[in-house]
Amino acid sequence: PIRKFRVQAEGGTSCRISFRIPRWAKGVNRILVNGEDMGLSAQPDTWAVLEREWQADDVIEISLPFSLEFKPVDEENPDIAALCFGPIVLAADKMSLLDGDMEHPEEWITCIDEKQMLFRTAPGHVCPYPQAVRTFRPYYKIPVMEWYFMYVRFQQR
Structure with missing residues (x-):
């Protein structure tokens, strides 16, 4: 922005x-x-x-352009992370075990709606379902009483 x-x-x-x-x-x-x-x-x-x-x-x-970045929950659990877009934390629509490059999420997660700040994984990055995708949106836009998943887990390599 x-x-x-x-x-x-x-x-x-x-x-x-x-x-x-x-x-x-x-x-x-x-x-x-x-x-x-x-x-x-x-x-x-x-x-x-x-x-x-x-x-x-x-x-x-x-x-100061925003970019995607995974932030690990702590040093002991580097495989559990939240996705951020600049200063905005994004939440997933479903529980996820992801398989992708944590250092370069822009290579496999794309913006599908700029105004709503919606992001989606490319197929092949949700384990063990290669056809599945996950959608992320700003945490602050999630209504009360709706399920969300702030942290996702990455497959161990």
Whole structure:
């Protein structure tokens, strides 16, 4: 997503503005001022600092694309993980034993509805049913009293 900020300062005001780049922001992060790329290092889990002379109505745009990532429940159980899309935890529609590359879920899980943030596994990744698929959606969109599965288990290799 892209977020825009408008600087409300008198012309010629010098100051530093810092933006926290979250750990999940692992894609191509960009920071623009008035449409110009600032060439800042916007690495995950750091601060991006803009220091300049600001003019009235300068516009800062920050783009931090979301990506899929499996987060293991803990160090003792690396084969049990939750799927996240940026900062949003996704829940599966059914209990699952998955067989796929945990480090690269984008290779076998695709977005099927951008607006609803629905994701689906490709066939061949649900054990022991090669034709089955699993659908993931944001946890916060699951109605009360509806079954969901926050964590999935991965087949041991």
